[in-house]
Amino acid sequence: MALISDHKFSLTASEVPPSSHNQEATKTLVSKKDISFFQTDLENGMVGLDLIVANMNCAGCMSKIERSFSEHPKLKKVRVNLSQKLVHFEWLEGDTHANDLFDDLTALGFKASPLLNDSDLIKVERAEMRRLLWCLGVAGFAAANVMLLSVSVWSGATGATRDLFHWLSALIALPAIAFAGRPFFSSAWVALRAGHLNMDVPISLAVILASGLSLFETAHHGEHAFFDAALTLLFFLLIGRTLDRLMRDQAFSGVRQLLAFKSSIAQIIDDDGSQRTLPISDIETGMRVFVLPGETIPVDGEILVGKSDIDWSLVNGESVPAKAQPGDEVFSGLVNLSGPLEIKTTAVGDTTLLSEIIRLMEQANERAPRYRKLADRAASVYAPFVHLVALLTFSGWMLYGVPWQGSLYTAISVLIITCPCALGLAVPVVQVVASSIAHKHGLLMKDGAALEKLSEVDTVVFDKTGTLTLSKLKLSGSFFEADELLPITAQLAKNSLHPLSRALARAYQSPPLQGKNEQSETHLVTETLLDIEEHPGSGLRATYNDGELRLGSFEWCNIDKTHETHNEINLMLWASYNRAGEKPRIALFTFEDELRPGVIGLIRTLKAQNLDVQLLSGDRQEAVERMAQLLNIEHFKAEMKPDEKCSYIEDLGSNGSKVLMVGDGINDGPSLKAAFTSLSPSSASDVAQVTANFVLMNDSLKSIIGLFQLAKSSKALIYQNFALALVYNLIAVPIAVFGFATPIVAAIAMSLSSMIVTLNALRLHLLASSYEWQEDEPL
Amino acid sequence: MSNLLLLIPIALGLGFLGLLGFLWALKTDQFEDLEGSANRILDDDDRPLK
Numbered sequence: 122m123a124l125i126s127d128h129k130f131s132l133t134a135s136e137v138p139p140s141s142h143n144q145e146a147t148k149t150l151v152s153k154k155d156i157s158f159f160q161t162d163l164e165n166g167m168v169g170l171d172l173i174v175a176n177m178n179c180a181g182c183m184s185k186i187e188r189s190f191s192e193h194p195k196l197k198k199v200r201v202n203l204s205q206k207l208v209h210f211e212w213l214e215g216d217t218h219a220n221d222l223f224d225d226l227t228a229l230g231f232k233a234s235p236l237l238n239d240s241d242l243i244k245v246e247r248a249e250m251r252r253l254l255w256c257l258g259v260a261g262f263a264a265a266n267v268m269l270l271s272v273s274v275w276s277g278a279t280g281a282t283r284d285l286f287h288w289l290s291a292l293i294a295l296p297a298i299a300f301a302g303r304p305f306f307s308s309a310w311v312a313l314r315a316g317h318l319n320m321d322v323p324i325s326l327a328v329i330l331a332s333g334l335s336l337f338e339t340a341h342h343g344e345h346a347f348f349d350a351a352l353t354l355l356f357f358l359l360i361g362r363t364l365d366r367l368m369r370d371q372a373f374s375g376v377r378q379l380l381a382f383k384s385s386i387a388q389i390i391d392d393d394g395s396q397r398t399l400p401i402s403d404i405e406t407g408m409r410v411f412v413l414p415g416e417t418i419p420v421d422g423e424i425l426v427g428k429s430d431i432d433w434s435l436v437n438g439e440s441v442p443a444k445a446q447p448g449d450e451v452f453s454g455l456v457n458l459s460g461p462l463e464i465k466t467t468a469v470g471d472t473t474l475l476s477e478i479i480r481l482m483e484q485a486n487e488r489a490p491r492y493r494k495l496a497d498r499a500a501s502v503y504a505p506f507v508h509l510v511a512l513l514t515f516s517g518w519m520l521y522g523v524p525w526q527g528s529l530y531t532a533i534s535v536l537i538i539t540c541p542c543a544l545g546l547a548v549p550v551v552q553v554v555a556s557s558i559a560h561k562h563g564l565l566m567k568d569g570a571a572l573e574k575l576s577e578v579d580t581v582v583f584d585k586t587g588t589l590t591l592s593k594l595k596l597s598g599s600f601f602e603a604d605e606l607l608p609i610t611a612q613l614a615k616n617s618l619h620p621l622s623r624a625l626a627r628a629y630q631s632p633p634l635q636g637k638n639e640q641s642e643t644h645l646v647t648e649t650l651l652d653i654e655e656h657p658g659s660g661l662r663a664t665y666n667d668g669e670l671r672l673g674s675f676e677w678c679n680i681d682k683t684h685e686t687h688n689e690i691n692l693m694l695w696a697s698y699n700r701a702g703e704k705p706r707i708a709l710f711t712f713e714d715e716l717r718p719g720v721i722g723l724i725r726t727l728k729a730q731n732l733d734v735q736l737l738s739g740d741r742q743e744a745v746e747r748m749a750q751l752l753n754i755e756h757f758k759a760e761m762k763p764d765e766k767c768s769y770i771e772d773l774g775s776n777g778s779k780v781l782m783v784g785d786g787i788n789d790g791p792s793l794k795a796a797f798t799s800l801s802p803s804s805a806s807d808v809a810q811v812t813a814n815f816v817l818m819n820d821s822l823k824s825i826i827g828l829f830q831l832a833k834s835s836k837a838l839i840y841q842n843f844a845l846a847l848v849y850n851l852i853a854v855p856i857a858v859f860g861f862a863t864p865i866v867a868a869i870a871m872s873l874s875s876m877i878v879t880l881n882a883l884r885l886h887l888l889a890s891s892y893e894w895q896e897d898e899p900l
Numbered sequence: 901m902s903n904l905l906l907l908i909p910i911a912l913g914l915g916f917l918g919l920l921g922f923l924w925a926l927k928t929d930q931f932e933d934l935e936g937s938a939n940r941i942l943d944d945d946d947r948p949l950k
Contacts, residue, residue, distance in 0.1 A: 179939075180939030180940075180942060180943065183936060183939060183940075184943050184945065187949050188945065188947075188949075191947070191948075191949050199949070201933075201936060202932060202933040202936055203933055203935045203936030203939060204932075204933045204934055204935040204936060205932075205933065251926060254926050254931070255923065255926065258919055258922045258923055258926070259919065261919075262915055262916070262918065262919040265915060266911070266912055266915045269911060282904070285904075289908065293912075
């Protein structure tokens, strides 16, 4: 914890990479704090730390990390989990520090963040998956062996041999069914107790009846036992169940990655002036919180000490930062840009702006009509139908005069043959395949139904700042009275985190600044620029060649009133150079939002597909109008507040439009939730990423086109699968009802239909290879 | 009949070994990182890792 005080007024270059600004800075925020808070104590004085690495995508990244940390003398263990993008470290307490490891990882070029302390939740999730795999293993083993014994019986075993084989089958099958059938039995039991039917009811019924009747037959030296059928059924159903779970786990680990970026710890100043790190949940009203430039403000409060510029873009979509000084009110989620701030907490927990927006989101959730998944709708019709047919078969054969064993035997065949395997697999298999394809192309899909919804979308609503534009600005014009001063002005601009300065520095592509990039009085001394100072809220000044160079606001640069101009979007930076005995020289730089790569093409393609494209923004009218003209979007609205956006989306929805909302800000959270389905870029606020159904992991929006294509063909495949399942049932059910299928034939037919459906789903891989995706750039 | 008494336990035993193998792999976290394991085999560097 000692390192905090050393860091009090300095920022090292690695913490705030020169190429990025507010949002990147938000994500590396915890690097300045003590992340040992996140480490876990293991046995023998060892400690462990898990870091999530956002940009670890390939085998190359994996071995780069493992190789370089293997040479670390103090580390006992380093292991990468590529599927979950995790790095696990273990070392002897005191040998090294969590923060050093974090910095080393950052220096390798990886964006890391410590994993939130939600291990209980993870344990539950992992235990669930494990239980399913256990069941799958046991069912697979039992099914194979019982099938082996059955084949012998079919090949003509009679008398004592047949009885022996039947008893052996029973010995294997009964415990296996009792064990592997639990996921279905418990689900069916829950449904029955709640007074309705689900697909697990006929499954459980078929399995239990089949085992019971087989046991009866075995005990009475009967000719037929169908433990094999019951087990094969369970085995295939468990495969479907596991795939479903896999899909959920993928989505879950995605959400976990997103949550890891949340600013979950804060720096507190105690009354005696000492600092300590506290999790945000432990902060109380009245506590003083210290926020460095580049950090996200963790609480709502009032500024006590310090002047700075505050980035509000994630809150209200405004791309120009606002000045802040002692006495001003600030909210959690804002980003502090230029000066260190001390904030007195006025609201925490449930009363912060962030939680207010989360509350709004929950409301939107309640109001939005619940979308029923296709598979559920099918099941609600199918399950009663299956029961009815089985019951009719049984009573029909009884009335016909067949003894009860024979009638029940046929009814069981019906239950097995109509088993909704193909139906049950039709949706999850396609979704798992689609989700893995999307993941490969940098799109995180949080639930399977979202893809289904996406294929029905007819309106696409974009947010402006941070969604259509990158969160950085672009130099659009400049005027300088002496061009030789340009590079030196750009050099000066590098000393600030202010987005305008960053944009200016970027525009003049000088090599990135090495070493310290300091914030206060003691400043970096370059060969030519001396005494660089930043005055938060005003600008920068420095001595150059015995003259004074200033960069900042109109007032700060003391520019003559006659030069005053206003451009329509009002993103200007002034500079002045005064040297004794010379005429003052001035400069003006203008900036505009930088479009995300591929946006123009994206909008054109979307419109060509007859989608209604709209633009909603909290930014000023002029800026939004300009963007709408540039992108040829007819429908746009500016200066929208979060609740206005949300109700606009809701209105669209109640007028029958199915809206895809694409947004990134905290202010977009409620509308992302209210929309039919939603997407966020990876640079988005935590709220937006957690809420959106899809998260785009790379910079370009181009993959949205591929996603639409994927959604369309997934839906087509799902319908094809349903059709296949239906055709199968139309042929198989009459055969079973009229008693032509033994349970084992039914089980084999059922398995075959499942396989056909799975193979059909795998075709998606072939189809998706020709879609339009944004390829990942290699690291 | 007598060969059956020998062969059936052998068949079941082999199957059971397979099941144990699967459960062991599950217990020792071998299904935790399928993507990583698939790529690790292509790593040419033979120096041991920590």
